[in-house]
Structures are given as structure tokens and as C-alpha cells.
Amino acid sequence: MTFYAGQMRLLDALDVEGYVGTFTPDGVTDHAHRGERVEGRAEMLAGAVAALPRYAGAAVRHWNDHYLVEEVDENTLHVSYCSLVSRTDSEGRVTFEPTFAIEDVLVRVDGRLFTRSRTIHRDRPSARAS
Amino acid sequence: MTFYAGQMRLLDALDVEGYVGTFTPDGVTDHAHRGERVEGRAEMLAGAVAALPRYAGAAVRHWNDHYLVEEVDENTLHVSYCSLVSRTDSEGRVTFEPTFAIEDVLVRVDGRLFTRSRTIHRDRPSARAS
Amino acid sequence: MTFYAGQMRLLDALDVEGYVGTFTPDGVTDHAHRGERVEGRAEMLAGAVAALPRYAGAAVRHWNDHYLVEEVDENTLHVSYCSLVSRTDSEGRVTFEPTFAIEDVLVRVDGRLFTRSRTIHRDRPSARAS
Numbered sequence: 146m147t148f149y150a151g152q153m154r155l156l157d158a159l160d161v162e163g164y165v166g167t168f169t170p171d172g173v174t175d176h177a178h179r180g181e182r183v184e185g186r187a188e189m190l191a192g193a194v195a196a197l198p199r200y201a202g203a204a205v206r207h208w209n210d211h212y213l214v215e216e217v218d219e220n221t222l223h224v225s226y227c228s229l230v231s232r233t234d235s236e237g238r239v240t241f242e243p244t245f246a247i248e249d250v251l252v253r254v255d256g257r258l259f260t261r262s263r264t265i266h267r268d269r270p271s272a273r274a275s
Numbered sequence: 276m277t278f279y280a281g282q283m284r285l286l287d288a289l290d291v292e293g294y295v296g297t298f299t300p301d302g303v304t305d306h307a308h309r310g311e312r313v314e315g316r317a318e319m320l321a322g323a324v325a326a327l328p329r330y331a332g333a334a335v336r337h338w339n340d341h342y343l344v345e346e347v348d349e350n351t352l353h354v355s356y357c358s359l360v361s362r363t364d365s366e367g368r369v370t371f372e373p374t375f376a377i378e379d380v381l382v383r384v385d386g387r388l389f390t391r392s393r394t395i396h397r398d399r400p401s402a403r404a405s
Numbered sequence: 406m407t408f409y410a411g412q413m414r415l416l417d418a419l420d421v422e423g424y425v426g427t428f429t430p431d432g433v434t435d436h437a438h439r440g441e442r443v444e445g446r447a448e449m450l451a452g453a454v455a456a457l458p459r460y461a462g463a464a465v466r467h468w469n470d471h472y473l474v475e476e477v478d479e480n481t482l483h484v485s486y487c488s489l490v491s492r493t494d495s496e497g498r499v500t501f502e503p504t505f506a507i508e509d510v511l512v513r514v515d516g517r518l519f520t521r522s523r524t525i526h527r528d529r530p531s532a533r534a535s
Contacts, residue, residue, distance in 0.1 A: 200531065211339075227336055233503045244361055343411065399495065
């Protein structure tokens, strides 16, 4: 999971160029819950820069758990996990964003992993609990 | 920890039949902090179904950490860890249940792991801090 | 990460003697964000005992993620990770301390890992988000 440790640090440091560089050039991010699909590093970078003001005044951290890794072929992995996102403000107060489930396709290029696609589902109350 | 990634997904999806199926037929769940011991899949399933309304209106996620695994024999593992449980409501607000420490006995049957027993201790303030 | 699972349990159990014993005799803890550097087990223990009242009435848990391990030589590891700290009070209410980034130097002595130094950085809002 070293790949995610590195990628999440770039994301949480708001190093948008570094983060986008962990995707393949044709990488896709799909915020399925708001129908927002972004394709290619240039478009991803523009979207990430535009989203930066959301994080003004807060240190963001992604806490991931329950990774399931499926090896599709020797250079392709399907990885799913869930994520809790905290925001610590300058006074040290911690708040949380809605929890998410994520599905990634990772590919190995020249021995290094990249995200080819990331699909993000916001957690919704289950219909089973009724 | 693939076993837990799979089992926690079933639990968080409120797939109670799937979750109970990850226990041995004579599996035991012991909520030690409220003296509630349930034995066998049928009893576990009835208890889980009865508890479903607790999760109405919220997406539940278990966040586990600090797994310690002790191999008792080639088909038996003692695993302990702690768990933080979040609830995300339909507006995306996140709240948390009290944190827990868990002790499991896992057994391997025909090459597949099952939980034979799970003992759950709710975290209480320590007497050392005074 | 068995080392951390064990060390964090001692810390969360407020077993300050046990926790300090996971450091080398000349171990250092540096709370960089408040300029508080403590050196050697005796000084660390005194500091930890003095801090215990902070945790009165709460069960503390450290939730770590995104470990990156760099092997410096065969007996020295640089490990960095981030940490979320929860407090569960006697009524089960959960609150959180500010999130942190941690940098450790671990050394292997007679086959067993110890922390030689721990540097703790409190998360601050990033200047990039503006």
C-alpha cells in the first residue's frame, strides 16, 4: 500500500501537480455521486486547482481502510477501499466530510504504479436498515 | 488483512446474511461491555436483523487499526485490533460511536478463514489518568 | 507494522512505563509544533506521567495511516505516517484532537525494534489552499 501512502500525502499536502502525476496521462476521476467525470491530467489539474479554496483554513487528511486488491493481469490491479476525510482547522478543531467508497484501476508502467481511473461513491444510508 | 476488508464490507453494507456467513456455524459474538453473548449463525442472524433499525438513516463504516495476529496453530489465529465506527447521514453529517477493542479467534476451514469467536470491549476511560 | 500495533496499545492504555520502554534508552520525542523536546527514558517517563491528567475521563486511541518505510541500513528504518487521535468519554461521546504527521527513526537492537526518535508535527492549514 506504499502507492497509496505516497499518493495520499501529495493529496493531503494539496500538491495538486504531484497528485495528478500519480495518474496515467489519460487518467480518469469520476465523482459518481455528483456525476462529475474528469479525464486526462490537464483537466484533472484544472479541476484540482479550482477546488483548492474548499480547503482554505483546514489541513485535510484522508484515512483509508479495507483495501481489497484484485490482480487483473500482471500490470493491472483493481483496488477498492473506503475513505474518511478529516479537516483540522487552525485552532485544531477536527471535522469530517461524508465517508466514501472508492474503486481504482491501477496500472504498472515501467515498473511504477499509476492510477488509470478512480471512481468515488459517497456513502448513503442503506435501504436495508428499515 | 484481506479477511477483514471483506468481512467489514459485508457488515457496513448491512448484508447481515453475508456477514454471519463469515463466522463458523458455531460462531460466537460477545459484546462483553453489555453482557450480550450470541452463539451460532441462526442466533447471530436474528440479533443482527433485530439491530438493523439502529442504522436507519446512516451509512455505517468500521475503521480498524493496530491488528496483532498470533498464530496459535496452523489453522487458528488470535487477532486483536481496535475499531472506530462512523455514521454518515443522508446530509453527509458524520458522527461516531464509542471506540472499541476487539479480540477474535479465526479458524481456517478448507483453506478459508472464518471467525469462530468475537469479543467486543467498549473503550472506557482509564483509571491510570488520575 | 506489528511494532506500531504493540506500541500504540501501550500508549492508548496509558501504560507509560511500557510505552517508554519501546524507545531506546537515549530515545527522543520532539513535539516540534510546541518546541518540546524530551531526551532519554527517564525524562520521557516524567513527561508522560505529568501529561496523564490530560486523559482523565477519556479513553484515547491513535489511528495511524499511510506508513512510508525507508530502510536506511539493515538496522535503521525511517518511518513516517499520520495520526488521528480520538477520545471516548464515559458516556461514549467521541471527540478528536488535531491531526498529526509523525517521523520516526526505528533501530533494531538484538533483533527487536525500538524508537530512537519521534518527531511530531501538528497539521496546519496549507498555504496552497488560497
